[in-house]
Each structure stands twice: as structure tokens, then as C-alpha cells.
Amino acid sequence: MSNTVLITGVSRPGSIGTEIARHFLNEGFNVIVHGLNQYDQQMLYKDKDSAAEFEGDVVKLADSDLSTEDGIQELAKMIESNGNINHLVLCHAYSTQSHFKDWSFEEINKHLITNITASMLLVQAFKKQFNSEQGCITLFSSGQLLGPMISEIPYAVSKAGVANLPLHLSFLVGEENIRINAVNPGPTDTGYIDENESVYKEIESRFNQKRWGKPSDIANLISFLHSDKGQWITGQVINSEGGFLR
Numbered sequence: 001m002s003n004t005v006l007i008t009g010v011s012r013p014g015s016i017g018t019e020i021a022r023h024f025l026n027e028g029f030n031v032i033v034h035g036l037n038q039y040d041q042q043m044l045y046k047d048k049d050s051a052a053e054f055e056g057d058v059v060k061l062a063d064s065d066l067s068t069e070d071g072i073q074e075l076a077k078m079i080e081s082n083g084n085i086n087h088l089v090l091c092h093a094y095s096t097q098s099h100f101k102d103w104s105f106e107e108i109n110k111h112l113i114t115n116i117t118a119s120m121l122l123v124q125a126f127k128k129q130f131n132s133e134q135g136c137i138t139l140f141s142s143g144q145l146l147g148p149m150i151s152e153i154p155y156a157v158s159k160a161g162v163a164n165l166p167l168h169l170s171f172l173v174g175e176e177n178i179r180i181n182a183v184n185p186g187p188t189d190t191g192y193i194d195e196n197e198s199v200y201k202e203i204e205s206r207f208n209q210k211r212w213g214k215p216s217d218i219a220n221l222i223s224f225l226h227s228d229k230g231q232w233i234t235g236q237v238i239n240s241e242g243g244f245l246r
Contacts, residue, residue, distance in 0.1 A: 186241025
């Protein structure tokens with residue numbers, strides 16, 4: 001049976017999700033991707049007006065907003081009706097600078113719904129349609145357990161929730177030989193901080209190799225987790241930050 005992976009958070013060329021999709025294509029997977037260009041526009045990414053492109057056939061789903069109930073249900077129903085997806089990578093995120101004085105009900109809940117609620121319901125939908133001998137799920141956490149993120153507390157809290165999911169879900173999905181883990185890619189150069197050269201270089205200096213993480217760094221880890229070589233790893237949170245000094 002061929003392997004089919006659904007990857008969220010795929011819309012612009014420079015994103016982590018796009019690089020993960022390229023890795024899976026190179027390994028012979030059938031690849032389905034989902035993203036939200038509206039979020040890219042909101043975040044003013046330098047490649048916000050360019051669509052992700054691939055050398056190979058990729059099924060691109062219609063955009064939907066995973067901070068809304070309708071957006072989550074739309075994607076969940078598509079997953080449930082598929083029946084052939086045996087790998088899932090939830091790379092989507094809502095992440096904004098949210099200083100204490102600026103917290104609001106709406107902004108906090110956009111983080112919680114997009115990052116936790118959507119992830120939980122999409123994993124549920126994946127398990128409902130699962131019909132393979134084995135499968136694998138990867139969620140995305142962050143560095144919230146390794147040091148304070150004082151200007152991103154709503155994001156940090158939401159990602160702490162994501163980091164708790166693999167431990168608890170591994171026993172439920174393990175009944176059907178599905179592995180589930182979360183990864184923390186650390187600061188990764190996806191173009192979101194290029195314009196602030198001094199901050200970019202200061203962060204760069206904190207890595208062992210004196211360079212930012214690249215999308216391919218975390219894509220390599222995910223390729224391993226979703227291969228036969230990763231079949232003994234489940235219920236874990238893996239920090240892959242290149243020795244980043246906090």
C-alpha cells in the first residue's frame with residue numbers, strides 16, 4: 001500500500017510545511033497539503049504573494065481558517081472521507097507578538113483554537129478514517145518549555161498544550177499502530193525576521209553552528225520519524241534547535 005501524507009501549514013514557498021512536503025515527495029509519498037494565504041498576508045511574509053511550488057504531483061486543498069469552527073470542520077470532513085491518509089503532519093500555527101498589555105479575548109483564543117483545538121480535532125478525524133497497517137502523526141510544539149517567551153505568551157501557552165498531546169494520545173492511537181510525536185524546530189529562518197538585521201544576527205550568534213535553523217533541518221527529522229527507522233518512537237516531544245542558547 002502506498003503512503004499518503006496530509007500536511008497543514010503549506011502555502012508560501014519559504015515555509016517549513018512546504019519544505020516538509022518536498023521531502024515527502026522525494027520519498028515517494030502521495031502528498032496532500034493545506035494552508036491559508038490570508039494568514040501569510042496578515043503576517044507580511046516577504047513571499048506572501050507567491051504560492052508554494054513542487055516538482056511532482058501534490059493535491060492542494062482549498063484554504064480554510066483553522067481558527068474558526070467552520071474552517072476546522074471543513075478540513076476534518078475532508079480527512080474523514082479520504083480513507084487513505086496514513087501520515088499526518090500538523091505544521092500550521094497562529095503566532096503573533098502578544099505583549100501583556102495587549103492581550104485580548106480574541107487574540108488569546110485564536111492561538112488556542114488554531115494551535116490546540118484544530119490539532120485535536122484533526123487527529124480525531126485522521127484516526128476515524130485510518131485504514132492502514134501503521135501510521136504516524138507529527139505535531140509542532142515550540143521552545144516554551146526551554147525558556148520564557150514573554151512577548152508571545154498566548155502562543156507559548158497554546159504550544160505547551162500541543163506538547164502535552166503526544167503523551168496522552170499515544171496510547172489511544174497506538175491501538176491501531178499509529179505513532180504520534182511533537183517536534184520543536186527552534187528558531188527557523190522562514191523569512192519572518194529578515195528586515196531586522198541586528199536581531200537576525202543576534203539570534204544567529206546563539207546557535208552552535210552560528211546559523212539559523214533551516215526548514216530542511218526539521219524536515220529531515222520528520223522524514224526520519226515517518227520512516228521505518230522511527231517506528232519505535234512515540235509519545236515524545238523532540239527539541240531540534242541546533243544547540244540554541246536561550
